[in-house]
Amino acid sequence: MPKTAGAVGRKNADRSLGREIQRWYKAHHRKLPWRETKDPYRIWVSEVMLQQTTVPAVVPYYARWFELFPNIRALARSSLQQVLKAWEGLGYYQRARNIHRAARIICRKHGCSVPDEYEDLIALPGVGPYIAAAVLSIAYGKSYPVLDANVRRVGMRLYGILGKVNYRTDDILLERIRGLFPARNGGDFNQALMELGALVCRSHNPSCLLCPVRGFCRAYKRGEQEVIPAPRKRSYHRIETVIGIITDGRRYLVQKRPPDGLLADLWEFPGGKREKGETLREALHRELKEELDVEVGEAKLLLRVRHAYTRFQVSLFAFECELESVPKLTSPVHRWVSLRALKRLPFPSGSAKVVRFLEDRSSRKEQHRSTGS
Numbered sequence: 291m292p293k294t295a296g297a298v299g300r301k302n303a304d305r306s307l308g309r310e311i312q313r314w315y316k317a318h319h320r321k322l323p324w325r326e327t328k329d330p331y332r333i334w335v336s337e338v339m340l341q342q343t344t345v346p347a348v349v350p351y352y353a354r355w356f357e358l359f360p361n362i363r364a365l366a367r368s369s370l371q372q373v374l375k376a377w378e379g380l381g382y383y384q385r386a387r388n389i390h391r392a393a394r395i396i397c398r399k400h401g402c403s404v405p406d407e408y409e410d411l412i413a414l415p416g417v418g419p420y421i422a423a424a425v426l427s428i429a430y431g432k433s434y435p436v437l438d439a440n441v442r443r444v445g446m447r448l449y450g451i452l453g454k455v456n457y458r459t460d461d462i463l464l465e466r467i468r469g470l471f472p473a474r475n476g477g478d479f480n481q482a483l484m485e486l487g488a489l490v491c492r493s494h495n496p497s498c499l500l501c502p503v504r505g506f507c508r509a510y511k512r513g514e515q516e517v518i519p520a521p522r523k524r525s526y527h528r529i530e531t532v533i534g535i536i537t538d539g540r541r542y543l544v545q546k547r548p549p550d551g552l553l554a555d556l557w558e559f560p561g562g563k564r565e566k567g568e569t570l571r572e573a574l575h576r577e578l579k580e581e582l583d584v585e586v587g588e589a590k591l592l593l594r595v596r597h598a599y600t601r602f603q604v605s606l607f608a609f610e611c612e613l614e615s616v617p618k619l620t621s622p623v624h625r626w627v628s629l630r631a632l633k634r635l636p637f638p639s640g641s642a643k644v645v646r647f648l649e650d651r652s653s654r655k656e657q658h659r660s661t662g663s
């Protein structure tokens with residue numbers, strides 16, 4: 291059947307649009323460490339790290355990761371605690387647990403090489419359509435378009451798709467983006483769209499006047515850049531937690547979180563959430579009674595740390611505690627550890643800041659001692 295003039299026109303427009311995006315990317319993309327390689331292992335790890343985390347935050351973690359786990363075999367042989375420690379501060383720790391599990395599966399089933407087939411990749415823990423498409427296109431040069439928040443935003447604006455992001459808009463976008471895809475270098479094209487969203491077509495104040503595809507953009511023509519995509523309301527729960535810094539003079543008391551659920555397998559100081567109507571000190575007394583069956587004597591507020599994870603905004607109050615009695619620890623989740631050992635355990639971000647505070651305090655004391663001041 292002969293092609294209609296409309297279909298031919300759209301194909302030509304898609305080709306020009308695709309070319310403009312690629313030209314812009316070549317000239318303007320940021321030099322980032324994971325763009326210097328096609329190693330599937332490095333691409334996979336970088337894409338997992340970049341989910342939910344900003345580029346500047348990922349850069350140092352990326353470098354350290356490959357010093358610790360230079361290849362998949364080394365990662366598979368490491369303990370979960372080592373992997374969680376390397377991830378400490380990046381948040382969404384399930385990602386680290388999944389990478390570790392996936393590495394072991396890759397070594398068992400795929401000879402320690404990241405699979406190059408969609409079905410094999412998607413079967414790995416933590417690998418969804420986005421990660422699979424990113425690895426296949428960037429590392430293996432296959433034609434799989436990716437959809438992340440940046441690509442969705444650029445695409446919805448370009449095509450003037452109103453409303454919120456959902457499965458329907460994803461299907462429309464995937465079809466349109468496939469039409470733009472070049473015959474070769476699909477990975478670069480995916481990265482170009484993501485980069486355009488990160489640097490130019492930002493969610494707020496997009497730089498339309500500098501945009502290489504302004505002439506193709508329906509949202510720009512209609513002045514709808516700021517309302518596409520329709521913003522999602524994000525609600526955060528604010529919580530306050532209290533923790534007890536308990537020491538026997540040489541060691542600190544810490545406990546390991548259960549292997550399932552939020553912040554699984556990470557370490558923490560004893561304590562918990564302040565209940566409604568409680569003062570911070572009352573919450574501390576109750577929590578330590580419940581967790582360790584001890585009464586708190588003196589409790590001095592050491593520091594307050596603010597941090598956010600998933601849907602929570604947390605204020606954490608760390609108290610240095612003197613106890614009325616020595617806790618009888620019967621559960622293996624509790625452990626007395628030296629400051630040096632404390633530094634090696636993986637903690638959630640808030641508690642990791644408390645550990646750094648304890649380290650700094652100890653080095654300051656050491657310095658005073660050595661200078662005799």
Ligand code: SF4
Nearest residue numbers: 491498501504507510
């Ligand atoms: Fe985004 Fe503006 Fe470019 Fe359209 S013209 S793609 S809204 S930056």
